[in-house]
Amino acid sequence: MTSQAPLHHDEDPAFEWTLPGLHLKFDHRDDRPVRLVRLAAAPEAPSAAAPSAIVEVITAGVEHRDRNDQGLLYSTPGQRLRYAGHESDETELRIRQRTPEFGIEVLSVFRAAGPGLQIRHTVRNAGDRSLVLLSVSSALLAVPADGAHDLLWGESEWLAEGRWRQRPLTEHLPDLDPAMGDGRHPRGLFSLTSHGSWSTGSFLPTGVLAAETVPSIAWQVETSAGWHWEVAQSGSTVTVGVHGATDTHHQFAQRLAPGEEFTSVPAGLCIADGGRDAAFAALTDYRRAIRELRPVDARLPLVYNDYMNTLMGEPSTEKLLPLIESAAASGAEYFCIDAGWYAALEGSWWTSTGEWLEAPERFTGGLSSVIDAIRANGMRPGLWLEPEAVGVESPMAKRLPEEAFFQRFGDRVIVAGNFQLDLRHPAARAHLDGTVDRLVDEFGIEFFKLDYNRNIGPGTEVDADAPGAGLLGHTRALRDWLLGVLDRHPGVLLENCGSGALRMDYNILSVSHLQSTSDQQDFRKYAPIASAAPASILPEQAGNWAYPAASMTLEETAFAMTAGVMGRLYLSGFLNELSAEQSALVREAVALHKDWRHGIAQSHPVWPLGLPGWEDDVVALQLDFGSESLLALWSRGEAAEVALPGLRGRELKQAYPVALPEWTIRTDGETPVVELPAGPAARIFTVQR
Template identity: 80%
Template sequence: MPPTASRRPDEQPAFEWAAPGLHLGFDHADDRPVRLVRLATGPDAPSAAAPWAIVDVYTPGEHRARNNQTLLHSGAGQRLRYAGRESLDGELRITQHDHETGLEVTSVFRAAGPGLQIRHTVRNGSERELVLLSVSSAVVAVPDTGGQELLWGESEWLAEGRWHQRPLHDLLPDTHPELHGGQYSRGLFSLTSHGSWSSGTFLPTGVLANADGPSLAWQVETSAGWHWETALTGGTVTVGVHGATDMHHQFAARLAPGEAFTSVPAGVCIADGGRDAAFAALTGYRRAIREVRPVDARLPVVYNDFMNTLMGWPTTERLLPLIESAGEAGAEYFCIDAGWFAALEGNWWTNAGEWLEAPERFTGGLLSVIDAIRANGMRPGLWLEPEAVGVESPMAKRLPDEAFFQRFGERVSEAGHFQLDLRHPAARAHLDETVDRLVDEFGIGFFKLDYNTNTGLGTDVDAAGPGAGLLGHTLAYTDWLRDAQERHPGLLFENCGSGAMRMDYNLLSVVHLQSTSDQQEFRSYAPIAAAAPASVLPEQAGNWAYPAASMSLEETAFAMTAGVVGRIYLSGFLNELSAEQSALVREAVMLHKDWRHRIAEAVPTWPLGLPRWEDEVVALQLDAGPQSLLAVWSRGGAAEIALPELEGRTVAQVYPAALPQWTIRTGDGAPVLEVPAGPAARIFAIQ
């Protein structure tokens, strides 16, 4: 077992800062930068932190101060010295200065629920231009106990949220640095985003779980490039959380004298417990950083005509029966998905971007369909891909080249789409006009905002590197979203990126709903829905529920279960279902409505562990204190699962009422659930 870092007398905090559920300590000296030396849930709770400098800064002329493969030990970061601090409105601000380069760094620690939101602003205090190649968002070291486990998530289109949990020392072997002059190991375990899909390959979240002490969880809050890494650092494990970097994303920021750059935020949580305690802390933190409006708090049920239904080809004749059946099922919003703007002939993908209705699609015009939605007791919604302009769209000629992503003087084209750059006023004005017109003309109350292409590293227009251009655009995009909601406070926005390819809390802090996948195979949706609350709040997890007439009653209940335990996102030809199937759909919607505000206060736990892609039995529990919901999906043969954590609690099936009850017996004092062969699913209430 690696040695545990001990604290020397000179590592006692020089100053401390506290907020509800948080207690931090820092030290500094004339020969070293400010270090975080204590991170705990309270003044008497065990600390998760080992002493480590709070920020790393890379410049072109100076990278690392010691040999390694991480972004730790930056030369400029090691030269920073304490210059002052202030505490105001739940934030601690620590200022440091590098007298050699003139860099001034202000580190902000903001209390947010049970966690911290950390960011750093680097100001050029010199009289010459300075260039930054990366600025860390958070750096935290913890004692290496030898028993920690690292959790990380992989993602891809149709297979989102595939989590892994491994002993840390399986990933970072003990290389016996004590035999090599006390040098640190030079290996690392890291994840890095690729291009403009922030969660297209990996999830921007990680957990260092510790069953025998505090656990650490983190997330990177950006829709641009990001990177996080873990490394063994001499009796400690150091976690570095970063936005875009030169090394990984061709990022650079030029600072004229007096100019500043602020790192993307990082969320950091500690929890006195293991995996589920860490995710519970992340859940509370995510709720604390969300900008929730009254219309968000209603948590309405949305029907969308796309998934396994119209698939981008709406017409009046196809929509009217869906509108009627969605209203009867209990939907409160009806979203017309892609294709409403497209002529019946031609390639709507390459023509998209002007966002005018296609009159030949709708008898009596789109407004007549909108009126039918309202007549059936629902509010209307539309699909948009706001950042995309088809290469054959009139907008591609109407907008200037500078309003689009470019590389080396040429517009970036990806699969027939140009990418708008929301930093440019013409691009923003186009989207403002689009949203304002559709709200004013049709009374739209919901927009599904899609993002279907990975446009690469970014744009080099007005940027020192394409990674910086992408970052600037994504910040402008969230600013546009906030501004649109201020103008239209009753408007809801869904975040979608070919499902969940851009699922991050830069966007999720300001939007209402997140599409969790484009997966059309209902059996495969179970592990996606069950794992989603590790990445997104359960009340934002838009899980498709798409029953079909071809399904058995058991399969229908299986398909509906994913929606009940997140945000139910209805689809499917509801008008074609049998009476028994329709009853199962209405029952699921009613159960979700009964629980949705409790779900918005619940924390996720996984009685069988985070699901693996091929698991035959998948389970998710949403713990709302005195009451919880437990969803169990069976995708294989019959099995028995023990639920020792539910010892002493009552477990009762609450969905579906019309199908057989699964047997629950007691074994060794704890409930044992007899799971039949699948596909089948049940939802239980736990008292």
């Protein structure tokens, strides 16, 4: 452990912080706030940064901006901040600023995490009257507006998650001559904003500025509440602004009494040399660095779930027993009983959530008999929960106090027949703690699939200055609750579902084991989702459903299984109905995944054909382990030849499926060229350097 540097108050207007793989330089003067002027991999390496302030703060009762602008830059309080000292150690740099004029103090914390930085800012009311915050930035970084960068962003929706776009930045922020506008600054802006309580329901909280000639940067917002990121034109630079909830976008406001504090949501920021794939590789390593890993996570077990294209929320003993036997025979290590296990046969599993007691008429001998069958077949049991939802037909809707639910305008919020619990309330927390503890103690549950199927809107007004602040408080309490579950039950695994992947963010994923990547039921459309998933989440967390069906051909069966192998294989389907040839393909995919899963957990994603388009006939994903890789190719159109110049000089060998014809691979010079048949068809190859 290095010794902690003292808090500096000297007159030197510049200071640096250097760690392995990171070099930051800041400056400050009496007439401006602290600026980040250099961000690089090493002191001698090229910098990704142009000089810019490190934080923006917008408050009520003060002119929002020093300039007429569309974005969240040049906030009046932010521009008035002045340096008050800094300190550092081997993992954190802490910079203090204050503005006596507005009674604001800001502590900015830069935490090293792998090749990146996790950044947050704490605003303290140092004045003698209340202060209302309307937004606090999480991360700011300016880069030269030299036309070298492509902008990458992700769009998402139910059943079509993770559709990435890559465009030259100049398409969105055209080159403008300030001299032709009386010297005024341009106001160009590209921005993405979350909507309601699905943090990834429309867009992904991740972006990249990729370049080949200068360092690339990548960022993510780590919140399950409101977020906003923007790339704004500002003279000779463009500034990436990463924000949590704001008044403008999410009905956020936080009142601070004298002495009170508010901390922004974390943001991850990475730099890399080498363009798009290098930026995502750095982001992948950063995500691994911020996870709260436990020994049970390291096993990376294979889970079968009875929902997708199978029981769809209608489990029973008679339906489950054949699935349990066939899942075990296929190589599954956990068996998760999904939605409906608590719902009466005549009731609705959708609107009866909340009490989490088994429905005895569904299970001959009770739910425990099914759990016993899971264990007798060598697997560990799991259950589906939607912890924040209380159905309108649930007894808990009347049993819990009004203040334990989200409310707007004095009434409970109701969406799709459900209320939402507010985990800031002790009664809500106690109910869920009791539920999980009881299910673990009574049934020995070792896996929970935690779902979140409703966008509840901007938030709650209970114990909050604005709905967006209530939602943020709840989601922070949700993460704390998850950590409490893991502390009490260190052998239990948690899946984050979020209605497919509509709440897929690293507020939750940093403490979760697995993320369902979609609710997509068409195996042909799952290929672009599975291929793009590692841009948003770690490959080892990407729970790609593999749901073979008896109606599929052998080629279609292999196609469906390929998505699962190239992430975390999440098995489903009526495996008991498959032919012997189909079952062999399933077992082969499971065995291949088990052979490679620990390598996948150290891999970096590469897209040899670029990030997939939703309608692409050919989709490709490479998981690179350094000396070797796995490469998946999916064919969804006519027969075609695909050249892979990024794999020049490497040897490709078909690894899956061995029972189906090998695809022809030839070389053009040293570039591999693969001949693909008409789809649907897929193959997995090993790639040797």
